[in-house]
Amino acid sequence: MNVIIILILASLGVALLFLAGFIWAVRSGQYEDTVTPSIRVLAEDAKPNNSETNTKPK
Template identity: 65%
Template sequence: MTIIFLLIGISLLVALTFLGAFLWAVRSGQYEDTYTPAVRMLFEDEPE
């Protein structure tokens, strides 16, 4: 029975970590540009 409580605690910790990472990505602007990824393959790369 103790292992169930331990696994629940670990899973909550992992879930909160991923939630924090997602909120950090949203607040830092990772999802702001929704147009460019859809048309990026249509642009030609300029030679260096």
């Protein structure tokens, strides 16, 4: 039956990792604005040929 203790502790450990991840996400401000990211993904990255020919010479 000792195996159940190991299992409980392991599952608790995994759960705590997720909790830590959640706390990190909240503290880094990922829950502040939930609208803009959903819009941002709709814009694709610049087309490679476009950006190369048109980039301003430095």
